[in-house]
Amino acid sequence: MSILSTERLGHSYHDRWLFRNLHFGLQRGDRVALVGINGTGKSSLLRILAGALDPVEGIVVKEKGIRIGFLPQDPDLSAYASINDFIYSADNEQQRLIRLYEELVSDPQADTDRLMVLSDQLSALNAWEYEHTIKSILSRLQITDFSREVAKLSGGQRKRLSLAKLLIDEPDVYILDEPTNHLDIETIEWLEKLLTSGQKTVLLVTHDRYFLDAVSTEIRELDNGKLTAYTGNYSYYLEKKAEQEEAAGILLERNRNLLRKELEWMRRQPQARGTKSKARIDAFHELEDKTKTQKQSNSVQLSVKISRQGNKILELENVSKGYQGQTLISDFSYVFKKGDRIGLAGRNGTGKSTFLNLITGLEQADSGTITPGDTTVFGYYKQSGLVPSENERVIDVVKNVAEYIDMANGDALSASQLLTQFLFPPEKQFSMVSKLSGGERKRLQLMRVLMQNPNFLILDEPANDLDIDTLNVLEAFLANYPGILLMVSHDRYLLDRLTDQLFIFEGNGTVTIYNGNYADYKTDQGILNQQAKAAIEQKALPKAEKATTKKKLTFAELKEYESLDTEIPLLEQRITERTTALNETSDYTSITEIATEIEQLNRNLDAKTARWLDLASYM
Incomplete structure (x- = not known):
């Protein structure tokens, strides 16, 4: 059942209809990416679903009590004086107390008794872990001066601040318009992990194809006012899209050839002759319309000349x-x-x-x-x-x-x-x-x-x-x-x-x-980090432990090792089978069930692989 949907939705911009009679549904746990060329109405659709824009036609239906978090392309924070005012909501008791506590801690003249009372109140609400989460998110997004005026922030800082607020509030539905803009690569990789943990419901627009591939489990393409759904990530969408365009190209060529033959037939018939097949004439006009409206390849052309370049650059x-x-x-x-x-x-x-x-x-x-x-x-x-x-x-x-x-x-x-x-x-x-x-x-x-x-x-x-x-x-x-x-x-x-x-x-x-390139750099950094970690762990081992002879496996451990040799390939095979099933189904309930099973299988595989590696070190 959809927790967020539309009925006969329509919207226009500068006297041009972006879409009409649009039906859109989002179920709990969906991670949907909206794709389409600039100007098709992706951002407008997100704003309508988030309640930030009223549609010209139709309505948006929300599950009762659902909380929607919206990250626009260009957030407007003019209603807030400082970062503190924006981050900490007055209607959230935990956030209100955390703000008061932070302000007192930063004040050298703070009332110690008041500080103790606030500390007890935070403990009673189990808010210390929440405070740590807030600080972690703000720090990751490079927000440290909470007293800074919002009016003095750059566009990129306002975008990161808005993203931080959304992540702190943990809404039921995350609606994100270009969330990776103004983020560095490390932060984007962190955001990927955060959005894919748990069963978050996400609707996003982004140009970042690695991010799309990592976060989305479904792609919906908005093209000429119509939505087409593709179950799977961005790589799967590209495969299916290529197949469809190839089929459309074949159909277009077939229609054109048939149209030529029909056109010759039409021209051969005398104007006054009344025996012409009316059905065939109607079919001709219908085929002509189809061929005219068949989508043509329409892309930017880049082929400009460059100036001559000398040896010194x-x-x-x-x-x-x-x-x-x-x-x-x-x-x-x-x-x-x-x-x-x-x-x-x-x-x-x-x-x-x-x-x-x-x-x-x-x-x-x-x-x-x-x-x-x-x-x-x-x-x-x-x-x-x-x-x-x-x-x-x-x-x-x-x-x-x-x-x-x-x-x-x-x-x-x-x-x-x-x-x-x-x-x-x-x-x-x-x-x-x-x-x-x-x-x-x-x-x-x-x-x-x-x-x-x-x-x-x-x-x-x-x-x-x-x-x-x-x-x-x-x-x-x-x-x-x-x-x-x-x-x-x-x-x-x-x-x-x-x-x-x-x-x-x-x-x-x-x-x-x-x-x-960057992939090479990340691989090398990973190797260096592993080597550094191993060196630290080795240095931390007690001398007596380093000097001990190599441990021998017990009979039970040997049996466990042999059993894992069989179990791990079976788990890998099962994960492959369920992933294939996930890509082939369009039933939302099945998608959720299969995705949950794959997640559990992966955790099981990681645990067994770690145990196998541990036992193998003594073989």
Whole structure:
């Protein structure tokens, strides 16, 4: 039974219907990802389901007493003065007492008796563990100064604060619009684990394909106002989608061939002849309509020309930069060479965006030299996005750069033609930039950067707010881009596919150069961590224990070892069988039951594998 659903839902935006007669249901324990190109209404649907937007038509039905937590793309926190005001709800007794306790603890003149009373009240409500959970979430999301004014927070800080509040409140339904924006990779991996623990009910929109694959158990695609469901994660959705598009392509070609034959028949018939089959004429018009409305491949085209590049590209020598006593970059040197494809990795606030501003001359280094080559042309795609004037049209944004643009094949396209290639049809080219969605603005910004024919492309979080289809085209373009690529991204898929070298910002001014992509880096870090842990454990062993001879297994342990040799493969086989069953069923009750069984089987497998490894060490 659905705990959140819609009835004949319809909504329009700027006189265009996004969807009508839409039916959507969410059951307890579902983890659903909503996908679709920019402008199809994904964010609007999330806002309607969360109660933040009234639909033009239809209603939303909620289970009585259900609590919904909503994370919008751009949270509005203007009603709150400080972080404390937003985080701690007055109607939650535990949170209210925790806030009072924290304020007293930070006050050197605090009343000791009052502190003791509060401590007893917190103990009576079993709130100490809850307080620890709150602190852990806030710390993970880099929120430490609770007295800070909300009005002074950046967009990224407001997004992380809103996410923290949602996670602290633990709602019955998590509705998340681009939850990975403004998070570093480590925090995204932490969020993945948190959302997949227990039986959380999650509805999300995200461009992060690794995150999609890890969190979702069902994909629902919003396309031309219709929802199509795919049971399984994002990888499964891609397989089924490819099969459907192949079948649709075959059907379209078959319809076109039949239409040609029918058209010849129609033309051969005399106009005055009355013996023409009316049924066949009707069938012709129906087939013509189907062929016209058959979905065509519609994607962004990226093929701009790049400027010639000389031997000297960019040289950094002993560069240092700091802010307010904090060193971000210390004595860093690097000589860029042709073919460099570099990703910048590290936690938020460690200096990645500052590094990009330094090499493009937007900021000056405290010491050291930065010397670009004479032929180096930077193309800088900034995270902040477009800041258009109030009356600026879409086509004006392009014409402000150039009326005509040289393409890689030698063609020169007009501003209007290039906009059409970037999925801005003529009717949208003369609309105001302020009316574009967040993803459309980012696409327009990307186009303006590429129009400058850069041979040194710098991308600061290019994946934010772009739909997955546009991201796929961007990746295909960047994979074949012949210039220098320097990129900051929390999208692990993007880093893995497009970079072969990393600058790791450690947070203490140190920037480490790593040869390999992010997946390679994580693997190496895992090995190093295991080695360090083993060394610490070995050092902690008592000398007498180290000197003891190797333990021999008892008869019962030998039997257990042999039994585990048989049980483990059977468990693995059972997990494979149930996973296959999960992907093949569309019944919600069965999905929940199978998922629970798989979770239990995995826990059992982990325990038996650990025991087998323990016994095997004495063989």
